[in-house]
Amino acid sequence: MRLRSGAHRGRPAGVPDSALSIGPRLRALAVYLAVFQHVPVERCRQLIADVTGAAVSDGFIHSCLATAASLAAEVVQLIRTLITAAAAAGFDETALRPGPAGNSKYVHGAFTEQYSAFWLGTRSLGSMQNAGILPGLAGVVVSGRYQSYFRPRRADIAGNQACLSHLLRDYQDGAGTHPGAVWPVQAQRALRGLIKAWHAAREQDLAAIPGDVLEPLAHEFRHAVLAGLASVPRVPGPKNSTKQRPGRELPEFCRDRRDDVLRCTTDTSIWPANNISERGVRPLKPSRRSPAAWPATTSPRTASASAATSAPPASTARTPRTSCSASCPAGPGARPQRRSPRSHHRAPAPPVTSRECLVSLDARQIGFA
Numbered sequence: 001m002r003l004r005s006g007a008h009r010g011r012p013a014g015v016p017d018s019a020l021s022i023g024p025r026l027r028a029l030a031v032y033l034a035v036f037q038h039v040p041v042e043r044c045r046q047l048i049a050d051v052t053g054a055a056v057s058d059g060f061i062h063s064c065l066a067t068a069a070s071l072a073a074e075v076v077q078l079i080r081t082l083i084t085a086a087a088a089a090g091f092d093e094t095a096l097r098p099g100p101a102g103n104s105k106y107v108h109g110a111f112t113e114q115y116s117a118f119w120l121g122t123r124s125l126g127s128m129q130n131a132g133i134l135p136g137l138a139g140v141v142v143s144g145r146y147q148s149y150f151r152p153r154r155a156d157i158a159g160n161q162a163c164l165s166h167l168l169r170d171y172q173d174g175a176g177t178h179p180g181a182v183w184p185v186q187a188q189r190a191l192r193g194l195i196k197a198w199h200a201a202r203e204q205d206l207a208a209i210p211g212d213v214l215e216p217l218a219h220e221f222r223h224a225v226l227a228g229l230a231s232v233p234r235v236p237g238p239k240n241s242t243k244q245r246p247g248r249e250l251p252e253f254c255r256d257r258r259d260d261v262l263r264c265t266t267d268t269s270i271w272p273a274n275n276i277s278e279r280g281v282r283p284l285k286p287s288r289r290s291p292a293a294w295p296a297t298t299s300p301r302t303a304s305a306s307a308a309t310s311a312p313p314a315s316t317a318r319t320p321r322t323s324c325s326a327s328c329p330a331g332p333g334a335r336p337q338r339r340s341p342r343s344h345h346r347a348p349a350p351p352v353t354s355r356e357c358l359v360s361l362d363a364r365q366i367g368f369a
Helices: 024-036 040-051 058-071 073-086 124-128 164-177 181-201 211-231 249-256 258-266 273-283
Strands: 088-096 105-111 115-122 140-143 157-161
Touching: 024 040, 024 058, 058 073, 058 273, 073 105, 105 124, 105 181, 115 124, 157 164, 157 258, 164 181, 164 249, 164 258, 181 211, 181 249, 181 258, 211 249, 211 258
Parallel strands: 088 140, 140 157
Antiparallel strands: 088 105, 105 115
């Protein structure tokens, strides 16, 4: 920023000839801090003043964001079109507190391995469709268990893939709600095995996880679901209005949506988890639900395309090994999940021991056959 002088000597290119002028670099810095670094507007204004000496206003930063958005409009539309045409796309939403205290909205995101698109709205089907991606998507939707992604009217999509990382966290919650229960730990062990097998198949350019690898893991997961259904009986009543016991709806979902949980195992072009969405929607900073020192997961490779950012398919974080008996289909050295940010306030899941082998039930007992 330069004050008007008589000769205007030294004014860099792109800086208007006016009493108070701000050039493109300072405007770009404001956009970079607010959009890429997720710095709040007030702090962005203070940081610019501290670093450059330019006393800008909140309105100036908002005008920079509006200008950048208009310049990127065609690129954003192209990115959304490319996501819509993808064979698989991840979707996620996360809460945001914009403006004065009490305001709450959601940042929605749609992602592939190369492109990311974001928009603001409520956690509703209308907001999901506003970006124009879901209505035209013919590929596979990779998402959490939020019911709007699984509505029957979505007959135009190729199918759903329930995010296995979301399921891992949900089963961790189940382990905290039902301390001492084996089925949440067994389900987590099987899900981790499926994710690991998917990555191994991708590295070998296989179209599907080999049957000899898939069968014991799918068998273990299936019987963990059966055990959960048997351990947490359903409360009688209408499905949409009857509140169920904690931990009941998760195994019901895995039973009723079994193909949607295991879709990635028969087609490795579909990701097993939408951690692409997780890393895209949430800024790289400690979660407000977890301690500040919570270890962050990193991606082995990244790619970018213009205004979009991306991350590779999900992988599970490694945890210390504990032994499991050789008779368990998961094999020796099964790994229990570490405590997740969502359930850090709950009792930790019981460690896997050699006594915790496969839980097996007759499928006909639960109607899962």
